[in-house]
Amino acid sequence: MNVIIVAGTPGAGKTAVLLHVLKHLKEQNKHISAVKIDCLYTEDHLRFQKEGVPTLLGLSKDMCPDHFTIFNLGEMLEYAQGNNSDILIVETAGLCHRCAPYTINSLGVCVIDATTGPNTPLKVGPFLSTANVVAITKGDIISQAEREIFRERVLEMNPGCRIIETNGLTGKGTVELAGCFSEASDFSYEEEELRHNAPFSICTLCVGETKIHKKNHRGVLRHINGIQEYAGE
């Protein structure tokens, strides 16, 4: 099975681009399952289902959505196998710029909004720098010059990636993106590893501490001056 993991900041156009891709894959008679992960609320899974694609919804609630995605990959694969799918598409919530939910043999697709300005590729970190394919959206709203600068910045952060200029409204670039989905490596759940370690989640805030005074914090803490310490037993 090919596993496609799609990451990108909220509002970048992940769902809009994927809806076009799903149509193209269906025309090629591919059997697809999809999973939509979000934190608190989404109706995007209904839009996938409307395209005739069996879709599972996962809400991570107060848990990091990428940790949630990784813990549940097994269940997602079982779901896709149960549907006899060739391709499993996982759309992540992608909130913090420390996340990169791609595994070694998945196809990592980063969807990034060109209107956020040419410094964005420098800020977003591993979900851009470890992606196989970078789909740049909303390029029609900016000038060709700014598009070219944005593209150059993406290549600075991820020189080996394949860049596809896409448009979630018109479907521009989505035929090419759909083509990439069939080229992903074979996924093997047993041996699969993350490309980039997940963000640390090892302090008292992670388990529900709400007081902000420093006397209440335990675990691995990093100070603004760069010094890291362990507080606790």
Add this chain to the structure above:
Amino acid sequence: MINSISILAGKNKNGLKEHFNRIDISRGEIVGIVGPTGSGKSALVEDIEQLAQSDTSTQRKVLINNSIPDPELRYNPKKKLIAQLSQNMNFIADMSVKDFLILHSKCRGKNLNLVDKVIYHANQLTGEPIKKEMNLTVLSGGQSRSLMVADVAFVSDSPVVLIDEIENAGIKKHEAMQLLSGNGKIVLVVTHDPLLALLTQRRIVMENGGIKKIFGTTEEERSLCKQLYQVDKELFKVREMVRSGVEVKASFSFQESFTSDFQPVLED
């Protein structure tokens, strides 16, 4: 070297084949693209910009010199043969004019000392001067548009130029057109401005997402165009008077400044 680009028919919004098989545009030609809003003019320009190969929503194919272009030409800005002035009127990049021009020159593999030249020419098209230390985001619509035009002319400097509604933002459109065309370039210009449309050798008429027909500019249209040009110049003068706070006197008569052979040629 580009001698020609060709557009092979795709489909309109209803999925029906367009009313032509193929359009060939050769070196030095200026072609207009006209039609109501939503008729697919910008989509046609997009197809050419990305050298579509039946992989866009219109299913059109674009050939260069009668053959399918190398994929590198589609993506690599250093090899790109196509410069595009799109409809947008503002920059969103948060950087100075100078940094922007240097960065873009790098992307295009151009000499980095184009900055002053680009700013000089941009300032010929707009009222309020652009300075290189200004931030892109504070430029007015007219300044942004003028800088985009000069950037396309000198930094993106490509054998094919696509222009989407240059008449927007109140910049000097004829001077801008001159800057962008010439030197054997292939120019496609989307416009609602009848004067610009009649200045072209041919115009592509769009309807419902598809190309409806291709229209060669007639001799009659050409001479009408010359007269309209005079009208346009007068309008420009009045506009500048209004903009600079000068009272426009009744004695400022259009008729006087028309060439004596001016007659509206529209009735037949």
